[in-house]
Amino acid sequence: MMLNFVLNVEANYIMTKYLISIVGPTAIGKTALSIQLAQYFNTEIISADSRQFFKEMQIGTAAPTPEELAAAPHHFIHHKSIETDYNVGAFERDAIEQLEKLFKKHDVVVMVGGSGLYVDAVTKGLDDFPDLDPKIRETLNNTLETEGLLALQTQLKQLDPQSFQSIAIDNPHRVIRALEVSIGTGKPYASFLNQKKNKRPFKTISIGLTADREIVYDRINRRVDIMMENGLLEEAKKLLPKQHLNALNTVGYKELFKYFNGNWTLDFAVSEIKKNSRRFAKRQFTWFKKNENILWFDYTTPLETIVNDISKLIEKQ
Template sequence: MTKNLIVITGPTAIGKTSLSIQLAKYFNCEIVSADSRQFYKEMSIGTAAPTAEELSQAKHHCIQHKSVKEIYTVGDFEKEALEILDKLFSKNDYAILIGGSGLYVDAVTKGLDHFPEVDPKIRQQLNDTLETKGIDVLQEQLKELDPIHYSNVDIHNPQRVIRALEICMGTGEPYSSFLTKSKKNRPFKSIKTGITADRQIIYDRINLRVDLMIKAGLIDEVKSLQEYQSLNALNTVGYKEIFKYLNKEWDLDFSISEIKKNTRRFAKRQLTWFRKDTEIEWFDYQSDLESFITYIKKNSL
């Protein structure tokens, strides 16, 4: 029988975790996370990682299995996730892939484009530039070297900008020239679903979640990571703003308001990415479980 990968996407705070657990119970299958922020064991509260209770309800993979001190690329994730899915599909016709990180979802369902190896010193040089001069300099550099990719990439994400620049500088060719967009064959069928809501509802849910994170101890979590704040994994929403507070650059209220603002912007970018994928069937966040089950069964083989 054909193996079916149930994909659950959508913006942050929309209810993906709850739905994935319900579907895992129904199809008696396991969950692979494609949320790039939830890979790290030191980052729990600020990434809204599944709670211990949620993890106990269904078997999860690629959740808090790495350290922020480790280098873990999307290519590493693609390889690991496919190996896990191969094992899962050996005993079940269904598995679930959940996440709001579009690139990581695409890595599993479509495959990554191939990029040549470049001198690691280039990345170090770019990281040094980011640290000393800020992301604006890198953005302008990318705009000059690869205007096509500049217009498509999330230029506020330093990891994405640096990755593109190291390819440009290491090969002498634009990053975009290596993007073939050729979909790789996978030994499973991807049944893609997305959860969405009116923008104001998404924003309200985000604002509430941030407040709950603060109450749950986000400041202490970030404080425990202060010595590692220069690492790429921690240059992310919810952490970089609290570092500003801990470094006495911002007051707490402003830091919290910036987390909310930056998370709302992040959600908007997530939706922009996923809306480009015509294979995704969108459901309102209040849709019942039966609606998802019916769609999945109809599209299973």
């Protein structure tokens, strides 16, 4: 089957480079599939998971194990410290530079990650925003800390009702970003979106893994239990002195910080990790479902079926 696949598409992708982007909710099996495809195409993997970048956060981000990292070359895994101010714009720049290098020796590269904004940054490019006064974000972060997310949501609803209706309103990072742009420019955040972007020198084939909601939620619950067994509590405790850092405002850590700070019991903190992980999975589905070009597969689909469908997509292009 592999020989036929190569013969069918060889003429097509000698001139064209392909990025296979694997997306889907947390705990669905993206890492395993990315390794299978990387091995099949004898290529390398770029991670677009915004929390797996940080070397101090291994257990709680479900980063690839040492065995998985050894199974195929990976990039952007544990390459930054939580002390580093690393954002989606920096990732876009670094990822495109890395892809330029990888495409010199591979016709196909695999990218995997459930962080929708980071995936889009590579495949589509980011919207162009003007430079903003950093004091605006400082003020908004202070408001979040002292008055809570609801105060920011109320402010956004007043200043930019369109964004209030369209963004992930329960995500403080998204709310702060929309407010920052609205306050700093005097224009709605949405007015800067969907502008013409630079064309990528590769074609993207987007693959999504899915399952019934009950299955996804069960996999999430079991993953959290495994994380706790593997030492998530100890990992979070070591990071407690740095809990103020933005990178640690992450499901799995922020809940345990409340346990360490005496606000919650451990059992309740773990139940909140599961609940917030399920909510995150729902947001991931919502984000990726907007992309009509994603080819969706049940998480149990055999590799051969996925590769055959990739072949058909390449042959059409």
